[in-house]
């Protein structure tokens with residue numbers, strides 16, 4: 001485990017941090033010394049996570065915003081910078097899943113999943129850049145999915161996979177543009193991680209997925225949080241534009 005003080009005093013923002021993977025990332029960064037902005041569109045869950053951090057002696061702020069809306073993202077960044085003075089680490093994790101077959105996806109559903117899973121990452125990276133370029137430092141981690149490599153997942157469909165593939169390309173492009181300013185930009189492609197997002201999975205599908213994985217177990221939110229911790233730490237200062245599979249040996253590409 002990394003030293004507790006490795007990120008002492010760093011200011012971090014985690015989107016979709018009210019539950020699941022985002023919650024675990026936020027708690028892990030707080031335990032590692034960060035002051036953490038907890039974004040979620042769900043006020044109650046965001047508040048619970050922020051309270052958990054504060055109760056453990058950390059610092060946190062609740063940011064209830066829909067990250068698919070440009071004006072909301074602007075306000076969110078203004079709020080965290082006003083509270084903590086700057087922004088060092090951003091984890092773009094908020095996401096939704098869509099399970100409809102390709103021929104049944106409506107235009108409205110398509111627009112929504114692209115807005116929440118992809119446009120939000122564009123908006124957040126662009127706003128983060130406006131602060132980080134000036135500081136000449138920063139770490140951004142975007143949460144994609146193995147579905148972004150496979151063109152859909154076991155649960156998520158073509159629209160979900162397309163949104164997550166966009167996150168991969170976006171990550172590489174932003175890494176190239178922000179690198180000269182001392183900003184590292186990477187993505188993680190989680191495989192099957194036990195959260196609410198996958199709880200509707202049948203036992204049969206579960207067995208199929210586990211069968212194709214080297215480690216033969218579902219991931220835990222902590223597995224993703226540990227990878228984020230590494231990527232935002234000084235240990236990963238020379239890593240940028242990397243798409244890291246954290247999937248128990250599923251993709252191996």
Ligand SMILES: NC(=O)c1ccc[n+]([C@@H]2O[C@H](COP(=O)([O-])OP(=O)(O)OC[C@H]3O[C@@H](n4cnc5c(N)ncnc54)[C@H](O)[C@@H]3O)[C@@H](O)[C@H]2O)c1
Nearest residue numbers: 016018020021040041066067093094095145190193195197
């Ligand atoms: N669970 C998995 O197996 C898995 C696999 C690959 C990738 N992922 C990705 O990891 C991320 C987290 O997934 P999870 O399993 O923890 O999901 P989850 O559904 O448990 O949590 C997602 C959180 O994002 C929030 N959110 C949704 N839309 C938002 C918006 N517009 N603005 C702000 N907050 C919003 C939700 O309120 C929720 O708290 C997602 O991007 C997901 O696509 C998950």
